[in-house]
Amino acid sequence: MNITQEKINDLNAVVKIKIAPEDYTEKVEKSIKEQAKKANLPGFRKGMVPAAHIKKMYGRSILVEEINNLLSETLNKHLTDNKVDILGQPLPVLDDTKEFKWDFTDEFEFDYELGLAPEVDVNITSKNKFTKYDVKADEDTLAARIKNIRKSYGKMTNPEVSAEDDVLYAELTQLSADGSVFEGGINHTGSIRLDQVTDKKILKSLVGLKKDDVVELDVQGAFDKNEVIIAKLLNIGEEDAKDLQSKFSITVKNVNRLEEADLNPEFFDKLFGEGAVTDEAGFTAKITEEVEGMFNQDADRKLQNDIYTSLLESVKMELPDKFLRKWLKATNEKLTEQELAEGYEDFAKNLKWTLIENKIIKDNSIEIKYEEVFHTAKQRLDAQFRMYSPSPMPEDQLAQYTATFLKEKDNANRIFDEVKALKVFDYIQSAATIDQKEIAYNKFIELK
Template sequence: MNIIFENPDKVNGLMTVTVEQGDYQADVDKALKDYRKKANVPGFRPGQVPMGLIKRQVGTSVKVDVVNRLLGEKMYEYIRENKIQMLGEPMPNEKQVPQDFKTDGPFEFIFDIAVAPELDATLTDKDTVDYYNIDVDDKLIDQQVEMFQSRAGHYDKVEEYDPAQNDMLKGDLRELDADGNAKEDGVVVESAVMMPEYIKVDEQKALFDGAKLGSVITFNPRKAYPENDAELTSLLKIDKEAAKDMTSDFTYLVTEVSRFVKGEVNQELFDQVFGKDEVKDKETFRKKIAEGIKSQLANDSDYKFLTDLRKYLENRVGELQFPDTLLKRLMMNNNKDKGQEFVESNYEASVKELKWHLIKEQLVAANGIKVEDKDIKDVAVQVARMQFAQYGMSNVPDEYLENYADSILKDNKNIEGFVDRAIDIKLIAATKNVVKLNEKNISLDDFNKMMQEK
């Protein structure tokens, strides 16, 4: 088999592969013999079908399969051995002519190869990249304490509604007719829950001020929620179509007033957040909260570092020459249902991501980064821990986290994302030890503003 690779401009490659009879014949003969052993042809015992008949029946198709398999194997072997950094897959060249597989060949195949441009993303201690340390101040700790208090809170029954306390009401709703009487066959909802503080119109909201057990308030749900049919359907238990035409007044008989009370900062809260007897006083409680916040914010700082590193290297590498025509053909092949317009409108963004992908590949290779099963599992556990933390569960045992991580990993759709995250974690750690960090302290508010501006 003869392979010729031409790459005059470094990015547009042309590969010509010539397959001779001697390259494929032995494999074809073996495949035909195997087929003959299994062939079931009327009038012949198994394994006794004449080879001439076998060749007439399946000889050409077997040859096509063998040649295509050898073609793929040898092409990719050549690409690996010659360290050709190919983008996408080989594509048949427009000069390719149909091959007559009824003959013995030789068969010639011509492929276009999109080759990655050369670049240098080497990092040393002479490269400087910003690194933002986010301050963990009392304000952040107070917010976290308040969040834990809210999650540990409860509702107490009270006598009178106070809008400043964001009280919750429960009562019976009844639709009224034009004369202000209970409407026959009108909408009736028992034990309807309302939080008047969330009513959009102040005039309607004020009708509930000073409400007590047994109070009857007349209000108009449509006026209270003028632009939100979802609120009406939920409150009145009606469908969307009925909500569109609902303009009636309603009475609301208050049967219960509840006030939310935050949990106290005491041993019960300490145990709930960090586990029994892990924390004994408020000072230690706040210290452990600060440690948790610092760990979370370190991930944000690392993410910002990686985005800054990307920008730094993209600027340093400069403009790259890509095989635009070939890449657009590749995009079109992968998005046939979306058309050429999709390719043209998304090509620039795609090439931008490809540039970073190539830089990142070089960094990964230079730092000897490899991702193993344990790294992927660690990322899944980290995701599990973050998901539990969102619900205030910061003391979930490792056994539960690992079991939950295992269940996440069973979904193959998650694997690629976890692999990418594992690579990023290792890449951040490696490059932080290579470049010079221009460390800056910043508040969380200023950090978030900076990220939003980016």
């Protein structure tokens, strides 16, 4: 057997593999004998089928299978032994001029294209500067959060006249272009949340309504063409909601208002446990801590995105783009040319970032241990379970769920990649200069 590699340029190469009969004959004969022992054919006792008969009937398919196995083993060994760092997988070069007889005397030659990984130079120093924001709750954001929490624990009332945050329980009837009822059109009784109405003029027309009042509503204008909200309101599909142009007559059946819960010990105990909070100041402090914790998760994500963007711009590398496009098409048969053209830039960015990550891990001997993957997976599952039950799952049961979760290869790979990314970002932050800056949330969101 002979294998050679021809370098086309720094990013592309071709591997040529030549296979002679002496390279495959023994493997093929052994496979034929094994098949003969297992074969169950009419006219022969099981396990007594002559090898010559198997060779005559199935010899060519066995030869093809053994040649493919030999190619795969040889190519992988060549790449490993020679430390060839490739992107994607080798692609066979199709050559219509080569015709094989597959008669057990052939000399085979196969060529494979390789996309070579570029050299990556990543040097993080104190000259790399980033800003880590300490996000504080501004008055309006905090007030809105407190209002939502109080409403979540409040009680429903039915005022006579509607206000901006109320819900109108109303019958909605589809109208024709001339304002008459559209025969056979949509007629549904549902709840119109006024806090979801984005158009101020339309919102004003819905404030001050009483039971049995009738007004006209432009649903597309009211909800800024949000097909999800419109579909739910009218009990129709989202595609139908997207294309809907009609206005509606609404007849108010009832006005519903969710009153805010009183700030008293009973309310505090429901939220935080008995005696944890005893007054309004303590309540406000707790909510402030909660929202600022969420804000600073956003700040961490922004810092990571800033690092990602900066390094993608500063670390110069080229990719074997032509090869990668061909590889993507070869491994995704349903991928259209338009999808490839639209998605390739994002694919290339993610690939470049992976190369940067791998270089940082290699240069700094960063290890990712199973215990870290297990711990992260357990945290994610714990957070997921808490969405459905406020009571924490017993530790031993959670650990068992985590072990089962990580047995799925896709789950394990996803959590591994998450831990890998976090460790790389931690290293970058330790090597770079991170400036701390306090900022109000309403100013922080303007930075995004």
